[in-house]
Amino acid sequence: MLARAAVWGAILLFALALCGEAYGQAGALDTTFGGDGRVQTNFTTRVDYASDVVVQPVDGKIVAAGVVSGASGRFALVRYNTNGTLDTTFGGDGRVVTDFFSWSVDVAYDVVLQPGDGKIVAVGRAGGLGGTIALARYNPNGTLDTSFGGDGKVRTNFTGGDDFAFGSDIQADGKIVVAGRAAGLGGRIAVARYNPNGTLDTSFSADGKVVTNFTRGDDRADLLAVQADGKVVAAGTAGYFGSNARFALVRYNPNGSLDTSFSGDGRVWTNFTTGFDGAFGVAVQAADGRIVAAGQASLTLALARYNVNGTLDASFSGDGKVRTNFTPGLDYADDVEVQVDGKLVAAGGANFFGRNSRFALARYTANGTLDSSFGGDGKVTTDFTAGRDNAYGLANQPADGKLVAAGFAAGGARFALARYLD
Secondary structure, rough: HHHHHHHHHHHHHHHHHHHHHHOOOOOOOOOOOOOOEEEEEEEOOEEEEEEEEEOOOOOOOOOEEEOOOOOOOEEEEEEEEEOOEEOHHHHOOOEEEEEOOOOOEEOOOOOOOOOOOOEEEEEEEEEEOEEEEEEEEOOOOEEEOOOOOOOOOOEOOOOOOOOOOEEEEEEEOOOEEEEEEEEEOEEEEEEEEEEOOOOOOOOOOOOOEEEEEEOOOEEEEEEEOOOOOOOOOEEEEOOOOOOOEEEEEEOOOOOOEEEOOOOOOOEEEOOOOOEEEEEEEEEEOOOOOEEEEEEEEOOEEEEEEEEEEEOOOOOOOOOEEEOOOOOOOOOOOEEEEOOOOOEEEEEEOOOOOOOOOEEEEEEOOOOOOOOOOOOOEEEEOOOOOOOEEEEEEEOOOOOOOOOOEEEEEEOOOOEEEEOOOO
């Protein structure tokens, strides 16, 4: 009797160990999503990729936005059920495409959800070399929302050159803020704010638009976040094409003026190396208002954390800056999320230009050290194909903390999503 009990006890312990390995390891692929934690979606046989991803808080459905190729590029959105299948209540087959111009490339770079009504806002660029900032708003069923701009679409010119939006956020009052690049003087950080009906908000910098220069070269913002006090933080790169590009952050007051309580003039730049350093993602910590920027420092994934006044936060890795290697090639972060426990997760690519690049995620504790409970050493990579696979967007599921990364598989030929356990 005792021997049998001992055997069953050993079996039970072994089963629990297996369960812990299969289901409890943070950073492991979530096999309830697509069968193995990964999903790929084709629109065409050409280049289709996802730029960003969000999770609907009410039902947990996942929305990815990007571009679909064809005669010309178009905004492309896909919505998935929680198990990774296409949601046929969205656009009839889970997929929606939107043209701004039939003869040129239109690309969605970011997507946000409106609180309260479930409408979806995608932002990016429309047009050719003289491109414009473009926004489209969709009803929950995927149809264009005609209460926005008359036909669901809005375009905004800053200059006669190439203007585009890379990032967006929605304020508590429903106003939409976007950030990107305005042409002229090499390129400037551009921010615009819209009323809920799609018109420019003239209470923001008098005409709804503001530009900010850091250098004589190309300056641009890749993402933005609206703080709880209504101030707007945009993060990007100063001197993008220069020999010493740097992280660039700018903070605006709710009226669009530069916030001089942030580093004296509203602007902060940060060097990691003497090469290319650029910020591609930004998040504001809800608990203390500290700002986290993520991107690339030379060939490594890089994060910087700032105090509310714009100084580097020395409680984060000793000097406010962290660099993480995955491979000898180019590793970078394109997005960053703050989890409810204060941990930071960055997502991007490992060996971006290599023949077999992969999704790359890194998780850090609040003090900037790699979190060894995530993937064993704080780092996780995911292959979809033997070719180039990279992540551009990251979302934290509100219900269970699972992480969803979105990008492309096989060199941009397909939308690719992966979901990870928390």
